[in-house]
Each structure stands twice: as C-alpha cells, then as structure tokens.
Amino acid sequence: MNFEQTWRGWPAFSEDHLQRLIDGMDSMDFPVAEHSPPLNPFTVFHSTQRIDHSVSDDAPANKSALDLQNIESLAGLSQPKSPPLSYIEASCSLLRPLTPTIYDWLSTSRDEATIFHHYVTWIAPIMIPVDNTNNPWKSVYPSTALQDSSAASRALYHAIIAQSAFNMANLYKESQEIYRQNESIALQHYGASLRELSQTLSYTKEAEYNACAATLYTLMISEGQARDSVAWRSHFNGAGSFVTQFVQQKPWIQSTHSWVISQSIALSFEISQTGNTKPHNSSPITDILFEGVASRRNFGYTIGASCDVLRIISSTRLFMERIARGDVPDNLCLIIQGYVAELLPENHTKCGIDLDIPERESVVKLLPRTEQFRFLDCLHLRLFRTAALIYLYQAILKVPPRGVSRYVRSVLADAMTFIHIRGGAISMWPVFIAATEATDEADQQMVERWLSVSSQLGIPNRLVAGTVIRQIWHDRAQEAIARGVEPDQVALDWKAVQQRLGVDLLLL
Template sequence: MPRPRKQVTRSFSACWTCRRRRVKCSGAGLPCKQCKKCRLECEGYSIQLVWVDQKTGTYPPFSRRSMDFEQTWRGWPSFSDDHLQRLIEEMDSVDLPIADHSLPLSPFTVFHSTKQADPSILDRPTAKKPDLNLQDFASSTDSSQSESPPTPYIEAFCSLLRPLTPTIYDCLSSSRDEATIFHHYVTWIAPIMIPVDSTNNPWKSVYPSTALQDSSPASRALYHAIIAQSAFNLANLYKENRQIHHQKQSVALEHYGASLRELSQTLSCTKEAEYNACAATLYTLMISEGQARDSVAWRSHFHGAGSFVTQFVRQKPWAQSTHSWVISQSIALSFEISQTGNAKPHNRSPITEILFEGVALRRNFGYTIGASCDVLRIISSTRLFMERIAHGDVPENLWIIVQSYIAELLPENDAQCAIDLDIPERENIVKLLPRTEQFRFLDCLHLRLFRTAALIYIYQAILKVPPRGVSKYVRSVLLDAMTFIHIRGGAISMWPVFIAATEATDEADQQIVEHWLAVSSQLGIPNRLVAGTVIRQIWHDRAQEALAKGVEPDQVVLDWKAVQQRLGVDLLLL
C-alpha cells in the first residue's frame, strides 16, 4: 500500500533563500530565523517581477511574489461608498477640465475604459520621468544585451505603460529582444518626442496601444515601424560599439522593411477602422527617416500621408475619435513645421487643407510640440505669404497683416500664462516646486519660447531683417531653452531653437547654441548633429560675407534654407 503524500501548505511570504532550499521560513526578520540558524545569506522578501511567456503563460520557478492586503494598500486612503461611486463615474466622463495638473490620480485609472480618454484629461505628471542622462541610460541598456530583460526593466515598463490598454501585456512579441526594444521606445524615445513628458504623452499610450490592439496588417505595420525607430535609435546611441551598432541597425532595417510590406497590403483598401494604425505608421516611418536615419527620404512619407489622408475627407476620423485626433494632429504639425525648411516653394497642400483646419479646432492643438494653436496658425500663414512673395504675388494688405502678427507675438501681449517666467534665480526656485507646478512652468516656458521664435521667423522670412534687429529675441529663445533643458533634461522642440540659432551672431549666443547641440547630440538622433553642421555653416558664410562687404556679421541677411540646400541636407525640424 503506497504511503500517502504529505500535504504541504505553500507560502508566498518566505524569503528567497528558503524558497530555493524548499525549507520552512519564519517569514520575518532579515535575516530570517532559518537563514540565521544555518548561517546563510538571507536574500530577503523583495518583489521580483519576471517575464511571462506569451504562448504558454509560464514563468521561471521561484519568481512569483504576492503581498497581503494590508501591505498592498498601505499608505492609501480609505474611501467611502459614495466617494468610490464618484470615482468610478469619473472614469467615463469626457468633460473633465483640460490640462489640469492638479487633479489627483484616481485609483481606477489603472483599469481600461471602453471610452478613449482625451490626452489632455490625462495631463498629469508621471510618478518619475527617466532623466535624459546617458550614464544612467548606458548602465541600463548594457543589460539589454543579456538573455532577458532585468527586473528594473520590467518594473519600469509596467509603471510607464499604465495608460495603455491591457492588451499590451498580452500582445508583445514573444521575442525578448523585441520586447526590450519596445521597452526602449516607451522609456527613452517617448519622453524625447514631447517637450513636457507627462501622462498625456501619446508615444507612451496612443501609438503603442494602436500597434498592439489587434493582428491586422495595419497594426503590425505600426508595430514594426515602432521597433524600427527604436532600434535605429539604439544603433545611434551605440555608435562607438561597432558590434552592437551594426546588430541594432540590422534589426531596424529588417523591421523597417517589414513595416513597409505590411503597410502596402492595407493602404490601397484601408478601412476607416484602420485609419489610426496606417496614419501612425506613416508618421513613425517619417520620423525614423528624418530623425533616426538622417535621411532626405522622409518627405516621401509625407507625400504618402497626404495621399492617404485625402481618402478620408468625408469620414473625417480625426473628428470622431481622440486617438485619431492625436495622430492626425501629429501629421498636421509635422507638415507645417517641416515646410518652413523647404527651399522649394509649395502651395497649400491637401494635408493643410484637410487636417490643419480640422484638428486645430481643439484648444490643446500643438501640445505635442509645445506650441499653441494661435502661434502655429501664424507660422503657417507666414510660410504661405513667403511662398506667394517668392512667386511675385505680394498681397496689398501684407504689412497690416504682418503688423498684427508681430503685435500678437510680442512678449508683453502674452496673456496665456499666469506664471512669472522671469523670477530671479528661476531655475533653482522651479526645481524646489512641486512636480505639478514644475510642469505648469515648463509648459508656459516652452510656449513662450515658440512664440518668440515665431516672431524671429516673421522678421526673417518676410521682412528680411538682419540679425541685429532680432538679437534680443534670439537671446530670449536661447536663455529660455537653457532654462528648460537644465530643469527638464533636454527634450525640447528643435524648430524654435534652430530658428534662433540661424540668427545668432553674438559669441555668447553661439556658445549657448553649442551647449544645446551638445545636449541634443546625446539623444541618439542624428539629424540634431546635422542641424549643428548647418548652423555652423550659416555662421561661417555670414562671417565671410560680412568680411567681404566690410560690415559686421549681424548686418548680413542670409537665407538658411539656401545653405541647407547647398549642403544637400533636408532637415526635419521636429
């Protein structure tokens, strides 16, 4: 007669050493009584998260941890039944105040709502934004070359993906390398795609969730495009390590090709339900070409996006869904900003006609590049006037219109921000503020930075004012940029600083530009390095022309687009 098996009561409160030894643990103290008795190193009770195999649902043994109720909710306030009901109802509300950083996070924000939340409603600071510090980054990414991502990767991944739908945990590729590259996209690329990285960052939520929402060719195309963009960035960050650089570049090219193949299957017969994924793919491929690969081919993706968008003139999906609006405004913003650097005049395109007028109706239009709707309209109108003038068509009321634009952009007429941006020792003071107040300050600072750069753009593009006439505005943009970088870490829009840098003639201003370029060069975005080449060439050409004419450099008007064209460069100023 077989002996009955001894019944064992399993516990998840044992220390890691006792779990591995399969012995009973006291579950208290460090070291625990069992480890102390056996003179062993007690590994403690900390939570250790691990990757779960997508197909089998299994995970390595001795890895799962659980906490009892009291530990899980320690430090959280208790809610009454009425309060809980109000919080649940708020999850489905779409009428919450826009961009209100003071709103507390609801305990139910971790759950997926059937409605797509307005990104401005989610505009609350993340618990901790990864600092843009290459030393820290290098130490974390070195471990990505191992067989599986380490525990800090997983914990950070779970934290940063809170706004995503639950499908992200189920749909990630079974490849650990791809999961690591996807993680790099969310934790490194997403924060530098937007000036102020709060929870309204669509590259942490809208783009990843759209890529992982189903297995359609459109979603797969976006997934591959995201992996390609992330792998290109990693290749650039590891440029000094030839082995890793070539390996990541190979992965990036493989997924880039896969994205194009998947996209070609769906573009000719795209359904409205696939609009988000297709539009986001075209945008991501454009960013990969223009930023990560330093290619001039990125404009071809813009032309593709224009043709694609015209298919949906009647449906106007950007007016029906928040995700569609976020993606569509990215395309519209990118077009308007990129056209300011186009040396060949173009008339108003279908993208501008269809998208800009439609997506700009929301008051938070432009938040993904840190600009306001009014300023972006002025930039767009300035560019169109410049193109008309280039064709010999000068409007009779041009001077009146330009004067109204200048008056609107002048710093003293900025009534949008109630925060004092010019307080003494502002950097040190702002760093002491609560995180929500820092976010408000940075939002306002970046808006002002864009406004001042738009003012320089008008003087530069239409009035042909020499650098001497805009020197105070150039200094203002550069000082604001430095304050922004020192407080935040470097994720600043390229357009306003570049516009100011092209008019910088003072040595002190040029040193600030060099500092900005040095910070930007650490982000793994080659077009920032190319921007530095263009800027320095402009400074050199202006100095040479000033010497030839016997005048000061700040009296020389120079078309930076002509310099860019002569260098064979087409900068994506995002």
C-alpha cells in the same frame, strides 16, 4: 475617460501605500495565464525572469553613450549610467496580453522586447518637450500597435521597432558591432513595416485609420531623425494622399486617439515645410487635416506650441511662397503688423506664470513636480512664440540678425533654463531658428551647449543641425568681411545653406 470617471469607486491610495506597491514589483511573481487579473495598478510586465542585456565587451570602456548628468534626468526617469537598455524586467512576451490573439503575430524574441521597452522608456519621453501623463508615445502609439493583428497594426509595430532600433544603434555608434546589429534589426523592421503598410493603404477602413496614420508618421520620424535621410518627405506625400481618403468620415474628430495621431502629422508637416526649398503651397495636410484638428484647445501640445502660433507659422510660410511668385497681397502690411503684435513676448500673458523670476532655475527646481511641469509648459510656449516672431522677420521682412538679436537671446536663454531644469527634450524648430540668427559670441555659446546636450539623444539630425548652423555662421562672417560690415548686418537664407550642404533637416 477623464481621471475622475476612470477611478470612480476605487479607494484612494496613500503615498506610502503606492510606494510599497512599486517597491514590491521586483519581488513579485506574476501569473502567466492570458486572462489573469492584474495584481495592482502597476502590473505591466510578467516578472518571470530577469533578462540581462548588459553592454558587451565591444562597447566603449568606462564611457556611457549618454552623459546623463548633463542631460539632468531628461525624461524624469531614473536612468542607468549606460544607455537605457541595460536591463529589463520581462518575459519573452513584453506586455500583459490585451486580447487572446494579440501575440499570434508579435515576435516573442527577447531582443524585440528590449527594443520595445526602449521605445516606451527612452524614445517616448524625448518625443515631447514635457513628459507627463498626456504623452501619446507612451500610450496611444504603443496601444494602437498592439490592439489587434491587422496588417495596419503590424505595420505600426514594425515601424516602432525600427525607430527604436535605429536610436539604439546611434546611441552605441562607437561600438561598430552593436551599431551594425541594431541597424540591421531596424532595417528589417522598417522594410516589414512598408510591406504591411502597402497591403492596407489601398483599402484602409476607417477602423484602421489610426494605425496607418501612426505608421506613416513613425516612418517619417525614423527617416528624418534616426537615419538622417532626405527621404522622409516622401512619407508626407503618402500621408497627404492617405488623408484625402477620409475627407467625408473625418476620423480625427471621432476619437481622441485619431485626433492625437492626426495632429502629430499636421504639426510635423507645417514645421517641416518651413525648411522646404521648393515651394509646396498648401496640401491636403494643410487644407483638410490642419483645419480639422486645430480646433481643439490643446492643439500643438506635443511639440510645445500653441494653436495660434502654429497658424501664424503656417500663414507666414504660405505668404512667403506667394511673394516669391510675385503675388503680394494688398493687405500684407496690416497682416504682418497683427502677427507681430500677437507674437511679441511682452504680449504673452496667457499662462499667468512669472517666467522671469530671479534665480528661476533654482526656484523652479524646488517646486512640486506638477508646478515644474506647468512652468516648463509655459516656458516652452514662450520660446516657440518668440522663435515664430524671428521666423516672420526672416521669411517675409528679411531683417538681418541685428534686428532680432533680443529675440534670439530670449529664445536661447529660455532654452538653457528649460534644459537645466528638465533636461533637453526641447523642440528643435524654435532653437534652430534662433541659432541661425545668432551672431553674438555669448549667444553662439548657448547654441553650442544646446547642441552638446541634444546630440546625446541618439538622433543624428541633431548633429547635422550643428553642421548647418556652424556653416551659416561661417558664411555670414565671410560675407560680412567681403562687404565691410558687421556679421549682424548680413541677412542669410539658412535654407539655401542647407540645400548647398545637401541635407534636408526635419526640425522636430
């Protein structure tokens, strides 16, 4: 329901009243009966006791796992100096029960409560460029995992715990004991998720589509981001087979939750295929899912891109694969001209916001929060659009860095502004694409600053991305010396460098 329908008939609270409600939460004692009504709109946790999960003596002394001053309040949350699991207001059961049976299968351990809390308060905000009320990792994914006791919901719950525990392990990597403990928990839940998923995939009902699709997506994220694994692509194969079961029902057009989860899979697939060294052509995810979910106006919002740009990226990849097979379309030049015209930064006028105002960082920081969000949304849309233009020049036209230098500078400058205003939850694909073409020292320094911030999120593939980018720079410089030219005249296939290094980056 929209906002107006949801709160129709309820009194409007003043800001002072809202603040008093929030401030009073710490001292409130909530009833523990399963069906007790919420005391106010902010009632989420049972506050029967404070559970202290302070950092152990094995953690690095006087050193936070995150330099949050550099990240500048990444998620718009007030984070503690140590990683965001240092305290939690909860009882042994985390959330107020949604149904009488919801906790029949849910573990009541304090550790799991902490890990789930970490997912909602830390991972969810860094899964989306601009963390606002439309963030599905704060609502759709947790609620789907907790909606009932089916094998599908249990699979998603375990996948969420695994993703969160992997992230916590990586945040504490300097403390071997904490790292091993969290990794062990993550692996246990990862295996439990796979077991539950295997029980339901062969006979999935339409009602279980959301939980199964969300599980496949979450497992893929855990493999590709949290574990730095090359096995994450196998989950896309599973997702493709899964989607084909629902060609007739098309649940992604039946409900908002189904659409949100489905578009996450479609977006991730199209972006991940840009780094696939083995031509894949289309798949059920492109042929069925992408076309089915892309009709909505806000398609792409969870990675900060627009529908038209994502269509061009997908088409560019498919054209590149056709050309590699010797199948060159007769009208390719006209198609490319149309794409270039659509992607040029000067043609990006849909937002209606001046993104290049003088001293834009300091000016935007003074704006109300909603206006900051709007500016950042538009800024991220532009840098994604410009990166898609670089990708087009890379993939089909084989233009060397000199031909795209101004677009590289534009993407990186917008990324720096985004980070300084908001903090760092910027999509990986556009900055990585620009970074692979960066030859100017000033541009490379901006890339290093981006890597420095994003490496503090507890996501190992950001560190691997830095390795790949620096290897590309090194290889280009060496080839330039061998050929007697400047580095910006050397076109290099970054996918070949990635393959030689034996990695497969999930560029999300």
